[in-house]
Amino acid sequence: DAKTTQPNSMESNEEEPVHLPCNHSTISGTDYIHWYRQLPSQGPEYVIHGLTSNVNNRMASLAIAEDRKSSTLILHRATLRDAAVYYCILRDYGGSQGNLIFGKGTKLSVKP
Amino acid sequence: DSGVTQTPKHLITATGQRVTLRCSPRSGDLSVYWYQQSLDQGLQFLIQYYNGEERAKGNILERFSAQQFPDLHSELNLSSLELGDSALYFCASSVDVVSSSGNTIYFGEGSWLTVV
Numbered sequence: 597d598a599k600t601t602q603p604n605s606m607e608s609n610e611e612e613p614v615h616l617p618c619n620h621s622t623i624s625g626t627d628y629i630h631w632y633r634q635l636p637s638q639g640p641e642y643v644i645h646g647l648t649s650n651v652n653n654r655m656a657s658l659a660i661a662e663d664r665k666s667s668t669l670i671l672h673r674a675t676l677r678d679a680a681v682y683y684c685i686l687r688d689y690g691g692s693q694g695n696l697i698f699g700k701g702t703k704l705s706v707k708p
Numbered sequence: 709d710s711g712v713t714q715t716p717k718h719l720i721t722a723t724g725q726r727v728t729l730r731c732s733p734r735s736g737d738l739s740v741y742w743y744q745q746s747l748d749q750g751l752q753f754l755i756q757y758y759n760g761e762e763r764a765k766g767n768i769l770e771r772f773s774a775q776q777f778p779d780l781h782s783e784l785n786l787s788s789l790e791l792g793d794s795a796l797y798f799c800a801s802s803v804d805v806v807s808s809s810g811n812t813i814y815f816g817e818g819s820w821l822t823v824v
Contacts, residue, residue: 639710639798639815640751683751695741695764696800696813698751 600684605703608674616669616702618684623664628687630696631658631669633680640683640698643669679706711735712816714799720822726787729819733780733801739763740782741802741813742774746795757782758804789823796820 601619608614620629631643644651644658646667651658657670671678683701711734721727733740742754744767753766757776768774771789776782786793800815 634751639712639800639817641710641815642812645812695753695756695766697753698743700750 600686600699602682602684602699602702604700605705607705607707608671608678610676610706610708611673614671614674614678614704614706616671616682616684616704617666618668619666620684620686621665623686624688626688629658629660629664629667630685630687631656632683632685632696632698633678634683634701635677635680640696643682645687674704674706676706676708679704710814710816712799712801712814714797714816714819716819717817718820718822720824721789723789723791723823725789725823726785727789727821729784729786729797729799729821731782731784731799731801731816733782733799734814737801737803737814738780739802739804739813740776740780741800742768742782742784743798743800743815744795745798745818746792749795751798754784786821791823794821794823 630645632640634640644656646658659668681701681703683698685696713732715730738759741756744752754768755774756764760776771787774784796818798815798818800813802811802813
């Protein structure tokens with residue numbers, strides 16, 4: 597499985613933008629980039645995913661580098677509720693399994 | 709609410725015992741996944757079923773087994789329990805295996821298992 601590298605932790609102030617980086621230098625052409633987050637004492641929650649183009653949804657934006665070897669999850673205005681562990685995961689849409697392989701993720705702390 | 713239902717939410721049992729965790733996937737979802745999360749190991753993929761058949765196997769111990777029934781609900785059976793099996797067990801579901809649209813996997817709230 598292609599691997600991702602994320603910082604162990606990041607801090608942000610409330611109502612400020614947050615940029616969470618992810619490196620995936622061994623990404624293959626059929627890998628989607630998925631982001632999930634896990635709030636304390638809850639199951640992981642889907643945030644966003646993309647293949648080549650930048651993506652926006654109500655939760656966040658995903659900026660994908662042109663060579664696809666890195667991506668950045670952007671939370672436009674962090675709230676206290678955004679404090680969570682964020683996972684960047686590569687998922688092969690050409691495969692027959694589809695299970696997510698989680699790394700250690702980035703623990704985001706949001707200060708009031 | 710993800711639509712994935714797991715029972716029980718909390719379970720305390722003794723070493724050597726056997727427990728069954730139950731999962732009802734979201735309506736219409738054919739794939740079910742089981743994950744284990746402990747403090748030192750993070751989120752570990754255990755096993756995946758698709759429409760009743762085993763599709764992928766991860767770090768699942770031989771003492772553990774799972775199945776998916778015709779109504780698509782799934783059960784994870786944990787036997788000969790050890791202290792180290794204490795963890796949060798998540799079930800997740802998706803419509804299909806990965807498709808060209810990169811479908812989403814939805815997680816339940818988990819079942820807390822404590823082995824004493």
